[in-house]
Amino acid sequence: MKAPEFDYVRPDTLEDVFVLLDDETCDARLLAGGQSLIAALNFRLDAPELLIDINRIDGLSGIVEDGDNIRIGALTRHVEVENSQIVARHLPLLSKAIGNVAHAAIRNRGTFGGSLALADPAAEIPACCLAYDAIITASSSSGNRTIRAADFFHGLYETALEDHEIITAVEFKKRAPNDLVAFDEITRRHGDYAMAGLAFSAAAKGKIEDPHIVFFGISDRPIRAVEAEAILEGARLDQPAIAAAASKATEGIELSSDTSASEAMKAHLARTLLNRALTSILEEKP
Amino acid sequence: MTAARMPISLRINGEQVETTVQARTNLVDFLRNEQQLTGTHVGCEHGVCGACTVRVDGRIVRGCLMLAIQANGTTVETIEGQSDSGKLEELQAAFHRHNALQCGFCTPGMLLTAQELLDSDKPITREVIRDQISGNYCRCTGYQAIVDAVEEVAIARRGASL
Structure with missing residues (x-):
């Protein structure tokens, strides 16, 4: 379908955006990469007065x-993150x-801040921000004002962001080279929203420290x-620990079915x- | 709200275009309906199928997920411009040779998407080719012949072993 009518402005400064x-009185939306917003407008799921x-x-x-x-500046395109040393x-x-x-053409337009502001529960970047305490x-x-990733995501497309606010940047602590890291997701087609995904990060000093297991x-x-996470904290990574952690993977998590899976x-x-991710780390680091 | 037309100035396939456009018109509809560049196709209109792929400032984008007014001040290249320039000749010949198209609806988007990978300095394997075209639906070929064609051009350009 085609987008409904709306007014459009392209301010040059943040101050103009704030005004x-x-x-x-005006129902406005911020247009960053537009890779979800324009699709929503085309579907007529949203009909703001002003972009x-x-x-x-x-x-x-x-x-x-x-x-x-x-x-990372909010307007940084995914492709820039992909190519960043x-x-x-x-x-x-x-x-x-x-x-x-998503896909190459979408990564060329979509933005880091836009992905957070949308807060799609199946998106990768919000999960990584949570795993890295951004x-x-x-x-x-x-x-x-600054908001911890842990306090940012409130629910389905719901965030701590107020109507008059705009995300301008996201900060991360540099990670140690020997950090344990894994990322995996299950999709019907590469680049589509995940049926289930995992972002994993932990410090490693002989034992696992401060594990962050984030599902999306x-x-x-x-x-x-x-x-x-409680099972892994302070544990040595071995098969029994992996099996114990995997068995508790969704304990206490309120699951939501969607059209892709129950x-x-x-x-x-x-x-x-979780089993795959931890096993792959174990095999990489004997 | 208004259906008023806003001024827009951009370069399309090497030609400077000064015109007006409604804010709600997306880039692909503007190119097809107002610039008569119908080589770019409209499929799903929500960013899934890749038929509307065009280049904006040298990078491929979804023509259905960008407003025409956002292209103000940019350089837009479509399949017409890229084809006429000869930049796609090798790839088009490989598609022809491998029967990498049947109905042709996805082909303009496929060519521009594959071209971006071939012109990059990324290592290219069949898996990388599949990732690159993962956002472009083809309902005829089953993709195998498309991957074959892109791989052949990559080998021709970069040498025997990928």
Whole structure:
């Protein structure tokens, strides 16, 4: 179908965006990469009065190192993350995940901040941000505030972001080279939204420390498997530990079925993914 | 809200175009219906099928997921421009040789998508080719012949072993 009518503006500065977002009489949407928003408009699932195109605002894009941190601008395209040496070196989970975000033509347009703001429960980038304890910066006319990824995702397409706010950047701590990392997802077609996916990160100092097991596509948001994490914390990675963690993969998680799979199947896929991921790490690091 | 037309200035296949467009018109409809460039096809209109693939500032994009007005100030290249320029000649000949098309509906999008990979410095394997074209549906060929054609061009350009 075709999009309904709307007004369109392309402000040059964030200040101009804030003025537009502060107008409570106008039902506006921010247009970043548009790879989900325009599809939703074409489907007539959404019919805003105004689109605020943020694509030409300076300073919202790019990946920079800042001491122990990596800062990814909200308007950074997926393809830039995919090709970034900084990301490959310091944020290997993101590097592994990014090629699974949709398809080449979509990665050329879609943005890092856009993926977070949409908060699709089956999307890769929100899961990676949760696994890496990312800090999201939301900006508005009243200034900047930071939101931990753990506090950001509230439910199906629901986030901590307020109507008058815009995501401007996401910060990560650089990871140690010997971190344990795994990313995997199950899709019907490469690049499609996952039926179930896993982003895994942990520190390794002889034993597993601070494991983050994040599932996506199985609940109404990216979600940590805290029961399985508790089993791995301080454990040595071996087959019994893997089996114990996998058996608790979805314990305490409220599963959501969708058109691709039932709750029982999602639970099965989650256990399988965790088993596979940990086994692959074990085989890589004898 | 308004159906008013907004001014737009862009380069399409090497020609400067100054015109107006409605905000709600997506890039592929603008190219087909207002610029008579009907080589780019409209399939699913929600970013899944890849039939509407065009190049904007040198990168492939979904023509159905970008508004025409967003292309203001950009350089747009369609299958017509890329084909006329001769840049796709090798790939088109390989598609022909391998029967990598039947109805041809997906072919413009397939060619531009494969071209982006072939022009990159990424290592190319059959698996990489499959990943690259994973966002382009073909309902005729079963993809095997398309992968064969793209692989043949990659080997021709980069040497025997991929």
